[in-house]
Amino acid sequence: MLVLALVMVLLVWNVVDQARPSISEFGVGFLTGTEWNAVTDKFGALDLICGTLATSLIALLIAVPIAIAIALFLTELAPAVLRTPVGMLVELLAAIPSVVLGLWGIVVMGPFLNDHVEPWMISHLGFIPFLDGYPSPVGLLPACLILTIMIVPIVASISRELLSSVPSDLKAGAMALGATRWEMVRRVALPQVGAGLVAGTMLGFARAVGEAIAVTQVIGGSLVRPQNLYAPADTMAGRLAAQYSGAATALQKASLAYLAVILLVISLITNLIANLIVRRMRRRLGTP
């Protein structure tokens, strides 16, 4: 315990130490700066922060409903013979190394999106801001989808475990009052595990925010701000992974470390919020 805490503190201190030149050069202005230029030695993180938040949140938005639906299917609807194989399939998805998933993103998903999905979206949903533009095999959309694929198994297996922990006599109690299965799920099962679902979602978010390799492979690593959902962009983790070993200047290296500090802070805040929500929900439900 103490050792763990010590390692944590050392790690944070080390990262902050490395970022120090950039911190003293740009200060908090780093967060709002939009330039990332190794030639002029000017660095700002706004576009990367936006890229990280956009990809992670969009991925979460798609992944959470799918994951909960899978969990509900597995716990409530699927016949016993299907439960184990489908459950295993979902877990297997989580076991795919992200670099392999990213490779699949480059070779299969990117071109498919470029040829079929994005043209359709542009012609049918183009009236929505940010959804108009030109198809691209690399960009925000494939990054969001890759992250979705990575989050779904995490949230699904947590949700599944939570939902199957709902006592069967509570479910039977609801059904015996003439609830349909859906009413039982909505009014008894989901509220019972709500806090856990939030925590699971937060875990998924943290995973998405921190994912570097697969995102780098499909997002396009653009230095300019994307004008739409299809255009190449970049995230903090992606930039950090792609540029650190080849950084041209000391300030660039320090700025990349600064990104790492921001990532640390985000995951800290995520954890804190998750904990708060879990605690509040528990108190409301009266469960220990």
Add this chain to the structure above:
Amino acid sequence: MHTNDKSGIIDSMSDDVSQSESTEADVVGEPGLALARSQAKLAEMAGQHGDSPQSGRRVVFGLEDVSVSYSGMVAIRDVAFDIHENLATAFIGPSGCGKTTLLRSMNRMNDLIQGAEVAGRITYHGQDLFGAGVDAVEVRRRIGMVFQRPNPFPKSIYDNVAFGLRIHGMKDNLSDRVEQALRHAALWDEVKDRLKHSALSLSGGQQQRLCIARALAIEPDVILMDEPASALDPVATLAIEDLVGVLKNDYTIVIVTHNMQQAARVADMTAFFSVDADEKTGNRSGVLVESGPTSDLFIRPSDPRTEAYVTGRFG
């Protein structure tokens, strides 16, 4: 389907509750009392020759050659008898004879168990309970159920009772309905000041009465109780039994029990089940041994197995 007009029930309730008030005080500190009460009840019943309790009453459930199996394994077979309106009918018999199984078939809770299958016919007010076009959800709304272990939702006391009302859109006068149900379950006085508290903060006996209130709130016609007092102490048990005695004026009650004395105390009619091995296959399954007025079963059993069971546990 048949609908009961329940208006007027609630008004008469407070009297019923006050009538039974004295009993709980009597019970405290008198260990032999439950036994004395059941024996007195039996003696009283034995004296009433002539009219059987069921005569002139409408049949609510008709069981015709009912067998229930789980994935092909027969749990209980060839059950045939009627259950009458506004009586308390007890299912008694040794563990594993299929009492719970039969009870769960009567509000189609068995539908939820994979592999469970009902053969034969169960009618409810003359209608085939498993007929085409019968909605199991609607069946469960009319035929309420109380489980062996109290299973309140981890919500407030109020929300527990309001649960069924909200689901079924009975949201007019919600708080009145909640209050009425709690009064009907003889719980109101104990919880009226803490309706917003978690139901899990109640004692086991209170939780079970809350579950009864929850079932009563949606104005069912029948209440099925599966050993409702088996997880409770003697005082809480007698509170539940008193409640059954009051509720049967307004509802038809089926109560599963292991406890002979309890059957003698609360039930007008009793069905005794046993476990039988099939002569050919040797498979064991539950069977109905006999059913009829409780006093007949206990005092003049017509089957030696009933007599053995009743005297073994009761004399």
